[in-house]
Structures are given as C-alpha cells and as structure tokens.
Amino acid sequence: MTSTTPAPWETVDPALINPRAVRLVEAFKDALARMRDEHGLTFDDLNTVTTLLTQLHDATGVPLSLCAMPLFSEVFQGGGDGYTISEDVDSPTCIPGSPMIDNPGTLPMRPDEPGVPLVASGRVLDGYGNPLAGAEMVIYHASNDGIYSGIWDDGQPKYNLRGRQITDTEGRYAFTTITPVPYSNTPSQAVDAVAAAAAALGRSLYRPAHIHYEIHHPRLLKPYRGEVYFAGDPVIPVDFVGPKIAAPSLQADTTLHDDPQDIAAHGFDRPFNTAVFDFVLKTPTSPDTAVRPLQTAWPEPKPKPQVWPS
Structure with missing residues (x-):
C-alpha cells in the first residue's frame, strides 16, 4: 500500500485559523458587495484608491496604514x-x-x-x-x-x-x-x-x-x-x-x-x-449622561513671563 504526503496547498492547520479574522474578512467582503449593488462600486474604483495610497506612500515615506488612516479614522x-x-x-x-x-x-x-x-x-x-x-x-x-x-x-x-x-x-x-x-x-x-x-x-x-x-x-x-x-x-x-x-x-x-x-x-x-x-470624563460611578458645565477660565496664578520672538 502506497502512502502519499499531501501537497502544501492541500493542507490547512486548524490550529492556525483565527475565527475573528475569518469573520471580519467575510464582513468586509459583504460590505463591498453591498457597495457594489447599492452604489455601483467597481473594481476600477478599488484600484484607484490603492493606487492613490501607493503614490502617497512613495511621496511621504510613511507606512501604508498611516496613508489609509483618513479613510477609516473618522x-x-x-x-x-x-x-x-x-x-x-x-x-x-x-x-x-x-x-x-x-x-x-x-x-x-x-x-x-x-x-x-x-x-x-x-x-x-x-x-x-x-x-x-x-x-x-x-x-x-x-x-x-x-x-x-x-x-x-x-x-x-x-x-x-x-x-x-x-x-x-x-x-x-x-x-x-x-x-x-x-x-x-x-x-x-x-x-x-x-x-x-x-x-x-x-x-x-x-x-x-x-x-x-x-x-x-x-x-x-x-x-x-x-x-x-x-x-x-x-x-x-x-x-x-x-x-x-x-x-x-x-x-x-x-x-x-x-x-x-x-x-x-x-x-x-x-x-x-x-x-x-x-x-x-466618565468614571465607574459617573452617570451615563453628563451635563457639561460652563467653561471657566483660570486667571490666577498668571503664567511665568515669556520672551517671544518679534
């Protein structure tokens, strides 16, 4: 009887699977599909964004994750x-x-x-x-x-x-x-x-x-x-x-x-x-909703004297 060793592309180690990563990737693809169906998102649109991020990375030298931050930080x-x-x-x-x-x-x-x-x-x-x-x-x-x-x-x-x-x-x-x-x-x-x-x-x-x-x-x-x-x-x-x-x-x-x-x-x-x-700022004993007080200045003591450029 001859035994064969599975090729690398035929094996998946269950111990390496991250359920959260799987869930997030599927949710991201679902979101893209909704954008495709509801707003006409095209593959060219995605290419335009990735090209822009690459150009920004090349011009600034900052990581791609930082270049993309304006897209998601809000x-x-x-x-x-x-x-x-x-x-x-x-x-x-x-x-x-x-x-x-x-x-x-x-x-x-x-x-x-x-x-x-x-x-x-x-x-x-x-x-x-x-x-x-x-x-x-x-x-x-x-x-x-x-x-x-x-x-x-x-x-x-x-x-x-x-x-x-x-x-x-x-x-x-x-x-x-x-x-x-x-x-x-x-x-x-x-x-x-x-x-x-x-x-x-x-x-x-x-x-x-x-x-x-x-x-x-x-x-x-x-x-x-x-x-x-x-x-x-x-x-x-x-x-x-x-x-x-x-x-x-x-x-x-x-x-x-x-x-x-x-x-x-x-x-x-x-x-x-x-x-x-x-x-x-909220503490464990703070109410769920806080009423912001009127802003109050702190005039005293005054700052130490500074010499500023002309």
Whole structure:
C-alpha cells in the first residue's frame, strides 16, 4: 500500500485559523458587495484608491496604514465626545517620554519659537462635575509650520511643544504654548491625485488646528486620547480626515487679547490667545449622561513671563 504526503496547498492547520479574522474578512467582503449593488462600486474604483495610497506612500515615506488612516479614522474617532470615549485611533504623532512641566507651566519650546502665544486652561472633571485631582495630562501639538517634533528630522528638539502636567486639587490645568494653526503635509500636497481626491470629496488638504491630549487617572474607565480644536476654525467643516472628529463638544473657546496692559500683565510682548476647555470624563460611578458645565477660565496664578520672538 502506497502512502502519499499531501501537497502544501492541500493542507490547512486548524490550529492556525483565527475565527475573528475569518469573520471580519467575510464582513468586509459583504460590505463591498453591498457597495457594489447599492452604489455601483467597481473594481476600477478599488484600484484607484490603492493606487492613490501607493503614490502617497512613495511621496511621504510613511507606512501604508498611516496613508489609509483618513479613510477609516473618522469611523473610530467620530463617535465619542470625550465623555463616553470612542475607540480612538492612537495618534501616529505621539511619542513617549515627554518632560513633566509645572502647573501652571510652559511647554518646552525653542527660544525663537514662532507663533502667537497661547494660554490654555480648564479642568478635568467626572460626570458629576467633581474634579479629578492628580490626573496626568500628556499634551502636544504641531509647530507653527505644521510639523510635529521627534517625528521627522526638521531641526526641532525631540520634545518641542510636548509635555506632561498633573492637575491640581481642583482638577485644574494651565499651560503656555503657541497657538496651533491648520496644517497640511507638504509631500501629500505634491501628489496630484491627493488634491483631486480631496476636491472630489469636498475636503480641504488641511487639518484644523488642534492640541493632542492624553489623560490618565485611576478612576477613569479608560485613558482619554483625543484632540481639542478651536471654535470658529473654518477648516473644521472640510477637515481632510473628517469633520465629525472635531465635534462641537471638542472645541475650545478662544479669545484674542490685544490690550497692551493685558499683554504686559501676562509677560508677553505681543497679543496672545487664551483657550478654555473642560474635560468631562466618565468614571465607574459617573452617570451615563453628563451635563457639561460652563467653561471657566483660570486667571490666577498668571503664567511665568515669556520672551517671544518679534
């Protein structure tokens, strides 16, 4: 009797099968079939998308997964308002180990850091409006030219405009930095297909100005990871990633201060902005629905005097 060894393509090891992967792939194909039947999706459409992502990868050098993030991040980030936190996509611009600053304090920055000074403040609260004292806040944002430090070798110190801060006994935080501005990735702009795709979708090539925050506290259901935007930013409705991410509940009220006495009192040599935002985050004992309090500024103590470039 002759025994034969099965060819490699004839064998499947049951131990290697991942039921979740099988389920997700089938669900994805079902979704594509519905798009085909209901919206006329074609194979050429899929080729157009994959070609665009490949061109973007070649132009920027970033991983394909990051190139594709604008296609899916809004699905995961757009459902949360900070209180009931969505399954946020971890930001690729986050780097660990940023230095601790005082409260109130100043984010690390270069002596000639360009931009309009900003004093950001607010509170970290639970759903009942009680302060979360001792919460660790990780804070970072792009420079005035739209570049995040520590990601590309652009001459910025590794932790430029990045820091950590601990909330006080009343859950308050306050720090001085520069005012973020809308930004776009320059290599992405150079890809004609990217500009054409953004125009076809009614989107800008820019992202609205924002500050990234992570908040860690033992009482939180899960750490908060998200972005706070600025009310009135005209880029929000046409955000390249998607306007749902910058929900009204994630927009800070911003005020420009140009009175000479006010400028001098805060130690600046030019007009500056203040932005106030209260984080209302869910703990195991918080109510299912929280009423957001009115944003309250923290005028005292004033930030340490800064010398800003002219």
